[in-house]
Amino acid sequence: MSEQLDLLAIGAHPDDVELAVGGTLILSGRQGLRVGVVDLTRGELGTRGTPERRDQEASNASTFLGLSMRENLGLPDGDITSDGLNALVRVLRRWCPRIVMTHPADCRHPDHTAAHHLVRNACFYSGLQKLDQSADAAPWRPHHLLHFAEVRHFEPDFVVDVTSVWDQRTEALRCYGSQIHSPTYKEQNEEPETYISNLQFFEWIEARARTYGQLAGCTYGEPFQYSGVLGTSNLGAFLHLEASFRQAK
Ligand SMILES: [Zn+2]
Numbered sequence: 001m002s003e004q005l006d007l008l009a010i011g012a013h014p015d016d017v018e019l020a021v022g023g024t025l026i027l028s029g030r031q032g033l034r035v036g037v038v039d040l041t042r043g044e045l046g047t048r049g050t051p052e053r054r055d056q057e058a059s060n061a062s063t064f065l066g067l068s069m070r071e072n073l074g075l076p077d078g079d080i081t082s083d084g085l086n087a088l089v090r091v092l093r094r095w096c097p098r099i100v101m102t103h104p105a106d107c108r109h110p111d112h113t114a115a116h117h118l119v120r121n122a123c124f125y126s127g128l129q130k131l132d133q134s135a136d137a138a139p140w141r142p143h144h145l146l147h148f149a150e151v152r153h154f155e156p157d158f159v160v161d162v163t164s165v166w167d168q169r170t171e172a173l174r175c176y177g178s179q180i181h182s183p184t185y186k187e188q189n190e191e192p193e194t195y196i197s198n199l200q201f202f203e204w205i206e207a208r209a210r211t212y213g214q215l216a217g218c219t220y221g222e223p224f225q226y227s228g229v230l231g232t233s234n235l236g237a238f239l240h241l242e243a244s245f246r247q248a249k
Pocket of ligand 1: 015109
């Protein structure tokens with residue numbers, strides 16, 4: 001249990017978690033949480049880059065995120081199905097994360113939607129006593145399941161203020177030169193542009209963070225939906241009663 005993670009972010013492809021929650025991962029690590037990432041596939045169907053290059057990009061980005069672990073499950077890109085359930089259950093039982101975050105249900109990319117369902121199912125089945133009773137796989141069910149935003153409309157339950165780590169978050173994202181806007185990569189590789197490789201998408205990343213930040217009263221924000229209903233026995237602490245989030249700024 002000494003290796004237990006506080007927070008595990010799970011994405012379909014290398015770069016997904018950096019695009020959505022890079023700031024939250026960096027901030028949480030700085031605040032003393034043990035943070036990990038699981039990429040479900042190596043993104044081998046990606047229009048740009050190669051699996052090997054994407055491995056390297058993920059490794060480089062990890063140095064900015066301050067992670068305690070990062071694993072790639074090696075599931076087939078474009079075919080994320082329940083076949084990956086046992087592998088993901090074993091990861092959850094090995095690392096016992098208290099919080100898991102992943103894609104929402106309504107995504108532009110089908111792999112992201114498939115990842116959402118796989119992660120939800122794995123978080124549930126991982127807690128079942130009679131599913132795989134081998135000695136090194138004690139049941140574990142994460143305490144909290146969160147969904148982060150993709151490109152579709154997203155109504156958040158709460159927003160994490162990532163203003164203080166925005167520059168480092170951007171540095172992590174820039175490691176994915178084959179995937180996002182990178183004049184250097186474009187100069188050296190004759191590959192077609194994709195939905196996320198152009199300058200417009202890169203600028204939108206900041207616009208999204210600004211938009212959700214403004215809603216919550218900060219400069220840059222990362223939005224989350226909570227799976228289930230949040231409860232509290234301390235309303236004052238829960239609602240920042242001493243100084244509301246906005247007033248504290
Ligand atoms: Zn993706």
